[in-house]
Amino acid sequence: MPLLESRLPSPPPLLRNGHAETLFAGLLRRPPKLDLERERLELPDGDFLDLDWSRSGSRRLALLTHGLEGHSRRPYVLGMAQALRDAGFDVLARNLRGCSGELNRLPTAYHSGETGDLDQVLHHALARGGYESVVLVGFSIGGNQTLRYLGEDPDRVPGAVAASVCISVPCDLPSSERELARRSNRIYVLNFLKTLREKLREKNRRFPGLVDPERLEAVHDLHTFDDLFTAPRHGFRDAAHYYVAASSRPVLGAIRVPTLVLNARNDPFLPLECFPEAEARANPMLFLETPVLGGHVGFVPPRPGPYRSETRAQEFLARVLGLPPAMRG
Structure with missing residues (x-):
């Protein structure tokens, strides 16, 4: 019954409101300085995706997907990228079509349930980097895309995918x-x-x-x-x-890799339908954690340092991958 009791610390007193924490993290957070290498991936349909890499030669990769109208260099993406680099991962943050600062080429764009591009980026990264394992991290609709990818056709998910963390997910x-x-x-x-x-x-x-x-x-x-x-x-x-x-909620029961869904109870974007407790009880691979505080992609720490969602991702991945707590590469 993977319904996890949350032990995340609380944000500062003035941010113990879903809107306040959401807005602070989105507008006032200072992102870490992280050197990124951009790569343009040409797609079979004539479009392209822009990818941002941060590499140290690790055999483990974290593939990150941002939320609606975000991009790979938003503070919440860079914060998670830094946390996972510190934990021993190479990091690849992908931009959804049209979100990298240059409009995509086709009349289409992206949507909340699109998974083909994630599959192409994942296979590209595995072929290029020779990674032994990959973890998928998604935020908001990027989390919904990630969960759909893992659950809609589990047989197509490469065996190298070892775990997933999805944050503030509108799964319904x-x-x-x-x-x-x-x-x-x-x-x-x-x-x-x-x-x-x-x-x-x-x-x-x-x-x-x-x-x-x-x-x-x-x-x-x-x-x-x-x-x-x-x-x-x-x-x-x-x-x-x-x-x-x-929506990803209908396919959560089919997910086969350890997956943490971290949705705050005071998230202003998420009603009760976005807290899939029944699915987590039924699927031993799906871990649902619902802290009282966090906002939407907020999770501001009580004092300067990594955000609470980032330290929680480190802890979860260390445990399910059997890594030491420090998660050195």
Whole structure:
């Protein structure tokens, strides 16, 4: 019954609120300075992915996936990258299509349930680096993609994948979208829509007629944006179909590698449906930890240092991989 009792320390007193911790981590965190080497991976469909590497010659690799409208150099990605480098891993942080600072080439983009690109990056990394083991780490929708990848077709997951850590995961997308639509979450939705609209305006210039410009300017929430673009351009009937089909919760029972889902109870993006307790009880490989405090990709530490999600990832991976506590490479 892998429902884990959380022993994470609390954030500073002023941040013991889901919104405060989310906003502090997203806007005020100073990222660690980490040297990264960028690689462009050309894809069979004519598009590309930009990858950021941090290598020390380890035989273990951590593959990181950011969240909605994030990128590989966001503070939460760099913080985890530094923590796992310190723990003896090489690190590869991938950018979803169109998220590296350059718009992708095709009329499509990325979506919350897309797993083919993760599979291609993983096989590329294994072929290039000759790694003995790989761990997958995903944040928010990057966590949803990671969980879907592990559960939708476990036979295609390479044997080198040894474990996974997924943080602040909206594993039930229909309910998470409804939660985001609340007035209290308007600031986050507006932030997402700002960059989503900008990218789609540019795509419309490259591909005239891709979407109706007037409808695009009238978009006021994520459901409307997904109805206009994400769903029809990625093979879904509409936004409602997309949210159901792309959710990872229905496939959690099939995951075969030790996987930690770390979702805070005060995450403003996550309703009760995003805490898969029944699935964790039924699958000995799925570990669910639900601390009271943490916000969305927050987990601010009580004092300067690694964030609580980063130290928790280190601890979990050390235990399931049978590594010493210091996890030296």
